[in-house]
Amino acid sequence: MSTDVPVLPLIESDELQAIRGSIREIADRFGPHYMRECYERDEPPNAMWEALSEGGFVGINVPEQWDGGGLGMLGLITVAEELAANGSTLLLLVVSSAINGSILAKHGTTEQKETWLRGVATGTKRLAFAITEPDAGTNSHNLRTTIKPNGNGKYVINGQKTFISGVEQSDAILVVTRAVLDDGNLGLPSLALVDTDAPGLKRDKIPMPYLGPDHQWTLFLDDVEVDEDRLIGGFNGGLGPIFDGLNPERIIGAALAIGGGRLALEKASAYARERTVWKTPIGAHQGIAHPLAKAKIDLDLAWLMTQKAAVLNDAGAKAGEASNMAKYAAAEAAIEAVERAIQTHGGNGITLEYGLSDLWWGVRLTRTAPVSAEMILNFVAEHSLGLPKSY
The missing domain is CATH 2.40.110.10 (Butyryl-CoA Dehydrogenase, subunit A, domain 2)
Incomplete structure (x- = not known):
């Protein structure tokens, strides 16, 4: 464990801001309908994965010694959140980069790191x-x-x-x-x-x-x-490695949910500014504006906890509580953001054209996986509040 005190920067570094810009450029290159087109062709999003790999983003969390970016989970959640906010959620970032990358970096032998971790870092090997x-x-x-x-x-x-x-x-x-x-x-x-x-x-x-x-x-x-x-x-020695993969899974799951919520709010805000009923943009009505504003607040609060969890994880500090709280808060905030976006769009919110129904399935999953909301509440009740175990 590091002896340095973990620091959560309240102003994102120039490096992370540059990473966000690069991710947006890659997402724009493929367009908003790329993921749907891959689905319709029954093809994985290989071209986007390769573009992210060439940019050094899929292994941004892996130590530089093994050809990664060395930015830890804080770097990876920045990539994941920005991708999701631009309509591109890649589950391999969860399983290959976050889970397997973290486990191999901490518990792999030198040979295993040479064989597998370098590939995970460069995107040339993908692990489920x-x-x-x-x-x-x-x-x-x-x-x-x-x-x-x-x-x-x-x-x-x-x-x-x-x-x-x-x-x-x-x-x-x-x-x-x-x-x-x-x-x-x-x-x-x-x-x-x-x-x-x-x-x-x-x-x-x-x-x-x-x-x-x-x-x-x-x-x-x-x-x-x-x-x-x-x-x-x-x-008979995999218990420790499993736990070192589960916190990163929760942290990146939170980041993906928040990105999806951001995208929903962007769609809803644009629609509310343009859609006019009774000669007034619907965004001028508090019944529309206030729920969207609350969703924005909740997403930002969840992102703050997600960053905290990433910083603690990267420092080797105890990150279980923060990781679970981040995942819980992000799921609830993202679900509400998408729900409000759908309601703002009225009937259009249900159509495939506006893309909100796709977002709903993605964020709704995060209330259940990788760990259910109820089990997180059990964890907090027992470990944070000292209440009797309920299961």
């Missing part, structure tokens, strides 16, 4: 992350996907995962398993990198209403073999 199971969502202690040595120098994985993002775009998946100990009991988690084309790995696409190019998958692992050098943290 698989923890959720049909019977183990919030209750991750109930994970039943197993890993055990086969006696021939390899490890065998069996189990099922669900709601796994970006598998179709990835080179490998970091799978969370449970170690089968010598006595047959299940031990601690183990993390294993599994190639997406590994024998014994099958996947089914989950139909989703969100009209975006990133798919969700159910994975079936049937006697999938991995070498020991694919284990992050070693056999």
Whole structure:
């Protein structure tokens, strides 16, 4: 842990402002309908990913030693929020850059960093992350996907995962398993990198209403073999690495939600300035203006907590409370911003033309994933307020 006192700058640095400008230029290059076009062609947004990679943005959080930008989660959430605010939410920034990048940087061996982290930093390797199971969502202690040595120098994985993002775009998946100990009991988690084309790995696409190019998958692992050098943290040693990936997941999820809320407010404000009813722009009516103003306040407050969580995480300080609070606040603020934007547009808010229904599905997800609002409230009640555990 760093001995330096974490500092949250209230004025964004020139470097981060320049990054925002570059992200806007990339988003403008592809246009507001790029993500929808990828969805309609059933293609991943590879061209945008490559443009971001060439600019050094997908690995901006990775240490410079491994070809990253060295700006930590504060840099990555700046990229993610600005992308989302310009209509381009990339889930691989969550799973490959934030989760896998953080885990590998802290817990990967030198060989694993050479093989995988450099690729994550440059965008030439993409990694998915698989923890959720049909019977183990919030209750991750109930994970039943197993890993055990086969006696021939390899490890065998069996189990099922669900709601796994970006598998179709990835080179490998970091799978969370449970170690089968010598006595047959299940031990601690183990993390294993599994190639997406590994024998014994099958996947089914989950139909989703969100009209975006990133798919969700159910994975079936049937006697999938991995070498020991694919284990992050070693056999029965993945508990620490998991937790070092979960806070970054919450932080970047908050940033993406806030970006979506910003975009909704921009659309709503522009519409309210132009749409005239009874000879008056509807934005002049407090019934329209006040809810939008409140949504702006709530988004800015959530962004402040998201920045705090990123700074604490980057400093190696305790970031669990701030990360959970940021994710909760961002989800609620973004959902309300999109709701108010839809209401401001009236019937137009429901049409595909105005793009607000797409935003609604994206921000609504953040109330549920990667951890539900209810579980965050449980966390705060227990750990922040010292109340009895309720589950």
